[in-house]
Amino acid sequence: MFRWLHPYAKPEKAYQLSMAFQKFFMPIAIIGLLVGCVWGLMFAPTDYQQSDSARIMYIHVPAAIWSMGVYMSMGIAGFCALVWQIRLLEISVLAMAPIGAAFTAIALFTGSLWGKPMWGTWWVWDARLTSELILLFLYLGVFALFQSFDDKRTGAKAACILAVIGMVNVPIIHYSVEWWNTLHQGASITKLDKPSIAPSMLWPLLINIVSVLCLFIAFTCYRFATELLRAESHRKWVLEILGK
Amino acid sequence: MGAFESFADFLAMNGYAFYVWLSYGLAFLLIIGLFVWSKWQRKSIEQEIGQQQQVRTVRQQQVNSEMKL
Numbered sequence: 654m655f656r657w658l659h660p661y662a663k664p665e666k667a668y669q670l671s672m673a674f675q676k677f678f679m680p681i682a683i684i685g686l687l688v689g690c691v692w693g694l695m696f697a698p699t700d701y702q703q704s705d706s707a708r709i710m711y712i713h714v715p716a717a718i719w720s721m722g723v724y725m726s727m728g729i730a731g732f733c734a735l736v737w738q739i740r741l742l743e744i745s746v747l748a749m750a751p752i753g754a755a756f757t758a759i760a761l762f763t764g765s766l767w768g769k770p771m772w773g774t775w776w777v778w779d780a781r782l783t784s785e786l787i788l789l790f791l792y793l794g795v796f797a798l799f800q801s802f803d804d805k806r807t808g809a810k811a812a813c814i815l816a817v818i819g820m821v822n823v824p825i826i827h828y829s830v831e832w833w834n835t836l837h838q839g840a841s842i843t844k845l846d847k848p849s850i851a852p853s854m855l856w857p858l859l860i861n862i863v864s865v866l867c868l869f870i871a872f873t874c875y876r877f878a879t880e881l882l883r884a885e886s887h888r889k890w891v892l893e894i895l896g897k
Numbered sequence: 898m899g900a901f902e903s904f905a906d907f908l909a910m911n912g913y914a915f916y917v918w919l920s921y922g923l924a925f926l927l928i929i930g931l932f933v934w935s936k937w938q939r940k941s942i943e944q945e946i947g948q949q950q951q952v953r954t955v956r957q958q959q960v961n962s963e964m965k966l
Contacts (some may be wrong), residue, residue: 690921695907696899706913709920716924755931763920770916872931879939886946895943 668881671874678871685864692857700854709767709858715865717760720788721823723753723814723869727739727795728823731816734809743747743809744884746816747799748876752869754792761785773838780829783836784822791819805884 693711700707727749734742765775766780776782797814802808830839850858885891901907910917 694917694921695901699900699911702911705910706916708910708913708917711926712921751931751934755927759924759927762923766916766920770913868928872935875939876935879935879942882939883942884950886942891946892950893947895928 662739662741662882664741664885664888668878668890668894669879671881673876675874678867678874682864682867682871683866685860689857689861689864693861695853697857698851700807703771706767706770706843709763710854711861713763713767714858715825715861716756716763718862719865719869720757720760720785722866723756724788724791724823727753728803728816728820731813735813735817738807740884741881743806743813744871745797745877746813747809747880748873749818750792750796750799750812752872752876754789754796756865756869757785757789757792760790762808768836771776777836779835779837780833781826781835784826784829787822788819788826791815791822791870795819800876802844808871 689711694708697708697711699705727746730742730749733739733744734746738860761782764785768777769775795816798812798815799805799808802811830837882891882895899907908914
């Protein structure tokens with residue numbers, strides 16, 4: 654497997670592969686999100702308890718799931734970058750941080766806009782909400798650390814260390830609804846037994862979850878390619894690709 | 898229209914219009930913002946590399962002409 658993977662460690666190959674991935678996943682993400690949102694907003698049944706405010710779920714849940722998923726992949730990439738000294742993975746951490754921050758911000762304010770009519774408050778300092786807010790600061794911290802050293806490799810290392818340490822927060826977010834008393838409801842889909850949500854609502858939700866994953870892959874590949882051009886701006890292959 | 902009787906009902910969201918449409922709108926804006934920002938970064942990198950290359954070719958021409966003298 655490693656012999657097959659090896660050529661992709663060359664920046665030029667990595668650039669071409671990530672641009673190809675971006676071209677493949679972006680249309681899927683856009684179409685999927687359109688289908689999922691229209692289905693969720695117009696055709697999914699109205700919730701019998703929460704009425705139409707429950708339609709916020711179709712963006713809140715995918716954003717929240719991938720705010721944690723992006724962090725895990727960023728942390729693992731950061732760990733491998735530190736252990737095996739792989740510069741391309743450091744660049745991928747830099748590419749992923751703003752995307753995760755955007756997902757986390759979406760999860761937070763859609764949750765806030767959902768909480769106001771349902772719980773009667775925009776915000777409470779309980780375990781789920783606070784740990785999700787810390788996740789946002791972790792993303793911003795990782796991104797800021799890249800920029801805050803004169804030597805780029807030192808900054809990248811510091812950012813990777815923070816990304817790895819911050820992974821502790823992800824299981825805390827996930828289990829916070831079980832470990833502490835909280836306003837936030839427990840998990841509905843990621844339970845081991847049958848999901849406690851009607852299929853008519855589950856389908857648009859699943860479509861959006863998969864689409865947001867595709868969006869994450871597409872954005873990461875595009876931003877990774879850009880950062881690769883920046884890091885390798887003096888190399889011949891960059892000039893050849895840009896036709897300069 | 899799906900779960901709603903009319904388009905006006907759809908827009909009204911049973912009284913939750915403000916919360917529903919604001920969450921969808923802001924999420925859309927954030928994603929579009931990320932998209933535009935990434936495109937802009939890419940463009941500015943391309944310009945930077947182009948300028949670097951121009952400086953390099955000008956310098957090379959200078960060196961070449963000095964060699965001739």
